[in-house]
Amino acid sequence: MTETNKQFRLAARPVGMPKRTDWNVVTEPAKEPGEGEVVVKVLLLSLDPAMRGWMNEGKSYIRPVEIDEVMRAGGVGVVTASKSTKFKPGDHVVGTLGVQQVAVVHEKTLTRVDPRMAPLPVFLSTLGMPGMTAYFGLLEVGQAKSGETVVVSGAAGAVGQVVGQIAKIKGCTVIGIAGGADKCKYVKEELAFDACIDYKSEDVKKALRTHCPKGIDVYFDNVGGDILEAALANLARHARIVVCGAISQYNNAGPMKGPANYLSLLVNRARMEGMVVFDYADRYAEAAKEMAGWMAQGKLKSREDVVSGLDDFPERLLMLFRGENFGKLVLKVADA
Amino acid sequence: MTETNKQFRLAARPVGMPKRTDWNVVTEPAKEPGEGEVVVKVLLLSLDPAMRGWMNEGKSYIRPVEIDEVMRAGGVGVVTASKSTKFKPGDHVVGTLGVQQVAVVHEKTLTRVDPRMAPLPVFLSTLGMPGMTAYFGLLEVGQAKSGETVVVSGAAGAVGQVVGQIAKIKGCTVIGIAGGADKCKYVKEELAFDACIDYKSEDVKKALRTHCPKGIDVYFDNVGGDILEAALANLARHARIVVCGAISQYNNAGPMKGPANYLSLLVNRARMEGMVVFDYADRYAEAAKEMAGWMAQGKLKSREDVVSGLDDFPERLLMLFRGENFGKLVLKVADA
Numbered sequence: 001m002t003e004t005n006k007q008f009r010l011a012a013r014p015v016g017m018p019k020r021t022d023w024n025v026v027t028e029p030a031k032e033p034g035e036g037e038v039v040v041k042v043l044l045l046s047l048d049p050a051m052r053g054w055m056n057e058g059k060s061y062i063r064p065v066e067i068d069e070v071m072r073a074g075g076v077g078v079v080t081a082s083k084s085t086k087f088k089p090g091d092h093v094v095g096t097l098g099v100q101q102v103a104v105v106h107e108k109t110l111t112r113v114d115p116r117m118a119p120l121p122v123f124l125s126t127l128g129m130p131g132m133t134a135y136f137g138l139l140e141v142g143q144a145k146s147g148e149t150v151v152v153s154g155a156a157g158a159v160g161q162v163v164g165q166i167a168k169i170k171g172c173t174v175i176g177i178a179g180g181a182d183k184c185k186y187v188k189e190e191l192a193f194d195a196c197i198d199y200k201s202e203d204v205k206k207a208l209r210t211h212c213p214k215g216i217d218v219y220f221d222n223v224g225g226d227i228l229e230a231a232l233a234n235l236a237r238h239a240r241i242v243v244c245g246a247i248s249q250y251n252n253a254g255p256m257k258g259p260a261n262y263l264s265l266l267v268n269r270a271r272m273e274g275m276v277v278f279d280y281a282d283r284y285a286e287a288a289k290e291m292a293g294w295m296a297q298g299k300l301k302s303r304e305d306v307v308s309g310l311d312d313f314p315e316r317l318l319m320l321f322r323g324e325n326f327g328k329l330v331l332k333v334a335d336a
Numbered sequence: 337m338t339e340t341n342k343q344f345r346l347a348a349r350p351v352g353m354p355k356r357t358d359w360n361v362v363t364e365p366a367k368e369p370g371e372g373e374v375v376v377k378v379l380l381l382s383l384d385p386a387m388r389g390w391m392n393e394g395k396s397y398i399r400p401v402e403i404d405e406v407m408r409a410g411g412v413g414v415v416t417a418s419k420s421t422k423f424k425p426g427d428h429v430v431g432t433l434g435v436q437q438v439a440v441v442h443e444k445t446l447t448r449v450d451p452r453m454a455p456l457p458v459f460l461s462t463l464g465m466p467g468m469t470a471y472f473g474l475l476e477v478g479q480a481k482s483g484e485t486v487v488v489s490g491a492a493g494a495v496g497q498v499v500g501q502i503a504k505i506k507g508c509t510v511i512g513i514a515g516g517a518d519k520c521k522y523v524k525e526e527l528a529f530d531a532c533i534d535y536k537s538e539d540v541k542k543a544l545r546t547h548c549p550k551g552i553d554v555y556f557d558n559v560g561g562d563i564l565e566a567a568l569a570n571l572a573r574h575a576r577i578v579v580c581g582a583i584s585q586y587n588n589a590g591p592m593k594g595p596a597n598y599l600s601l602l603v604n605r606a607r608m609e610g611m612v613v614f615d616y617a618d619r620y621a622e623a624a625k626e627m628a629g630w631m632a633q634g635k636l637k638s639r640e641d642v643v644s645g646l647d648d649f650p651e652r653l654l655m656l657f658r659g660e661n662f663g664k665l666v667l668k669v670a671d672a
Binding site: 060224243255258259262274275 | 580591593596598600601
């Protein structure tokens, strides 16, 4: 029984916002698995800001997706056939599955997940890369400590929601920055941040001054641009800026905008440090265990925005850059 | 006997490059010392890039010079009268003396120096603030270690020359960046840096790639602007950028230029951290002792560019921003 596999393959390196024609949709029979390989029916795909960067040429923390290669994406799926001793049909797995219906991948690249432990989308969210990014970014790079003031942008997004909640668990005062009244309401009322600034209707620099009278100790940056500058303008002495992303800048056709007031780092003896979650891979299990415990205790909520389906991938991806997603954006490819 | 005191008082906050009319020259009788105060005949004044920042309004690591206040400057002088039990006429001292002929200052603000230990200009250079900045910036903030590649801009300047020499002493490969063939020759031949890039005639980004095949581990930034971007484009993983200054940007009438490629910090898991030398005041003596030892052994050379005189202060200060000084720029106000 050969399955059909619809795939999104990179057709062109986008200039500015990616568009449908930057991929070719190819339908072909699924590959046969080789020794050690596993056939995975893709159920859910993670849509992430980082995907925009993977479409560009040039050195980065990971190699670019090549032209005509299946677009890279993390996902959750169910094993349908296996030439691996580690996985059997019916197992649920996470891994880099790609934007397609059927992934044939090596057993080494997969991790088993237990669907009784949490709904499947959560394994792409708080118990997946965004959660790991938040955990290690805030605690290892940001060194957030009880009593400090933590500010996070993209506060209603996949990473931001977790950053703020962990900071609250650790005893910090937490200010979120998000776009729109609905997201801010969610961040304050559901996630219990101390405050949330609506960057669409407020002057972020002034609002940070009001909400952080002693300055910002940790700024977790997912967005870059003007909001990064607003945070730099409000640092406390010895502040740490965690550079996790810069979604406001990823689709610039021209040069990116650097923070004009970066000398605030000098004035405040502050630091700005980049992080890549893969560096903490050997500690994911430890973090997932702690976070699953917080979730079980109701201290850590996880919100996913599950949209369908594979055919709409290009348009769904753009939701991220328009700030239209609410919680972790997940593309539903197939029912279990 | 009342001495006359010629002073440069701030007349206006400059826009762009400071000009002569931004100060008023006032000559009046020197003040009488109060209890605990010391009268110091100013011999040498330190001309520093940071002075441009002190002329601006707004929050910084030190309060701005007020309009009509004597322009702030560090200096070396000789005590001519004293109402202090700590200093007596004939003592040589360093402190914030101001751009004037006679300073009347509190004993707490002065440190005695021994002119037999080093020529007086050295106390404003390698054994003064620039040396302390280099020492703590490189070793504490930059965490430079043996075998690493260190790059320093402003390599023939007051701070840069010391940074590179200490890095050599610590076993690093050291690449300087300076303006012009003469300075580069000095940096390579006299100071024994491994290489020096002439930013006036070379493509700094390409040259860094050539000289730092494994990337830059520590970049000590005195200049900002395009050279900061060139360094960011060549970082090694876990690199540290010490933000000490940004002389290329201090006289911008418009907004400063932020590093457009700061996401290199993310790709390389690198950090950028600001430093202010005053934070290390309780360790100056320890650093000065170690550096004086290196000087005595011939491992650490100190070059000063002594220019005269007080009347030419505004024009001499501009030498810094034009890159015309060669070594620490010192203004000679009077002979000993």
